[in-house]
Amino acid sequence: MLRIFHNSRYEFVKHWRLAAGLTIAFIVAGLVTFGITGGVNYSIEFTGGTLMQVQFKQAPDVAVIRSTLDKAGISGTEIQQYGAATEYTIRARDEKQVEAQAAGAEGISKEIGAALEQQFGAGNVTIVRTEAVGPKVGGELRSGAFTAMVLASLFTLIYLAIRFDWRFGAAAVISTAHDILVTFAFIKLFNFEVSLTVVAAILTLLGYSANDTIIIFDRVRENLRKPHRGERLAAILDRSINETLPRSIMTHATTLAATLALLFIAGEVIRPFAWVMAFGVFVATFSSMYVAGPILLWIESRYPREADDATARAVRKGNEPVPPAANGRSERLAAR
Template sequence: MLRIFYHTKYEFVRWWRVAAGLTLAFLAAGLISFAVTGGVNYSIEFTGGTLMQLQFKTPPDVAEVRSALDAAGIQGAEIQQFGANTDYTVRARDEKQVEAQDAGAEGISKQIASALDAKFGAGAVTVVRTEAVGPKVGAELRTGAAMAMLIASFFTLIYLAIRFDWRFGLAAVLSTTHDILITLAFIKIFHIEVSLTVVAAILTLVGYSANDTIIIFDRVRENLKKPHKGETLSHILDRSINETLPRSIMTHATTFSATLALLLLAGEVIRPFAWVMAFGVVMATFSSIYVAGPLLLWIEGRWPRLDDAATARAVRAGEAAAAAPRGADRVSAR
């Protein structure tokens, strides 16, 4: 069935303005969400505190749960339904409660369990899991996660600089940065809790997006070495994307199917990871075609690899790029 995608001649690059508009609109929505509701929703792992997943025998009244915790001195706890109407999570992230984790990680969780047993009766509430993190550990995990993302991006840049001409490498890195920013906007807009599993998903997407762009750029480099009879770089890009289209469809379809299975069947704990991965697969596909390619065209137009100095000056002046960012009309192979 996928044979229908062989020898296609779709003009992908011409839609770069539409793609840029969609990207800017989504980023603007993310910035508005930051301005209105504040920063991202960090998990207990990063903020410190206590998280308890509870299972009630009968659906509880959330107001009664909160009153029981308030009476026990657990002020400002977050109580959320977690799947079924008998499953709830309780997050105690008050500053004093977070500091109490240093004295004993199990102290707050035992206090919560005792308060609920006193309110609903012994055996009415089952503690499914408990996570307790002190403030120092939370800060270290947050710093470590940020460092992991920066290091992964740095080594990706080094690899691309060695494997490709710097113009290709710069376009690929900027495209991957675009994916990270869009994914962060997605996380904020949909209030996804940022945990270590979500950080793992973002790091996975860094490699996935870069690899997807490299596949197309590698074909572009091969086509540049062939006689191209005066084709512009935009035409070569379109041809390269079409030539890799069957492989891209197969890769993205199988990856998205796996993440969709996690999203639908894996349960609440893994769902944030699955959401980020599913969105990231779609965004990596989008950026490798509509972001990386136009960026390469712009970079080639700004710093063209041309033997003819007069043509190079014309490109820089914009005379040979009336429909920017199509860039130079004459492109030489590296």
């Protein structure tokens, strides 16, 4: 059987400063973008409004589409190319129009369709799909999405607190929170529209990232129960990551392959979900190796556990790995 990265001996923990610098720079870039361009780009599902996907027989001029809708009294529309040069999405989110949709959500979509047929001719414009959401429903969906993310985080925290010592649980929760922050920065930097599918991707990433960290921490806990010969916690963390590396590589590779298939084949509707998940695979891998471990080291250095077992002695010795050869020499000198 082919085994990838079998018996690897990479040192991960010692690069935590570089990892922290990259993470902070990326999050700051996202915050700066928030300050410059404003808040999150919510979809019709959260803001309320009408979304139409239309297909023309010949590639139209975007300026003509916009002027046609303005003449029909539908102002403030967002027009974007959607895949081919003949396909476009039209978003109508004007405040007055959204309020009007509370009574009849399909009214504006009919007005848009009639205006386009009058300008480009009957049969030259096809309405592929229409989504219309009233302002009240949009607000409820946004509130529900936020509640779902908070509850998922809370249940993850409870599970980790029960499954691990609180030090491990706290490190895993902080690592997962890091993944969510970096993902939000990614969404903002690339101006992805936050829809229900993107929220689903974030919730999936929440569980995926926590699972990856839990697997490594399980191996750390097993290794801490073994005789250490003076091995420090940083070395135990590195060894645990290397021991789970073959499994992690195979899991991330297969997940990424499925995600890339969605990204390039599944179409525009599912593409934001695929983008967030593809990015999330890399973020989850990064945080489980370079974020969760160093945070655990810091927590253990500040709040060492009180016990006279090998685990506590390994923790209290510090955070830098000690070469086994050096340990052996020290033990021989002590014996003399």
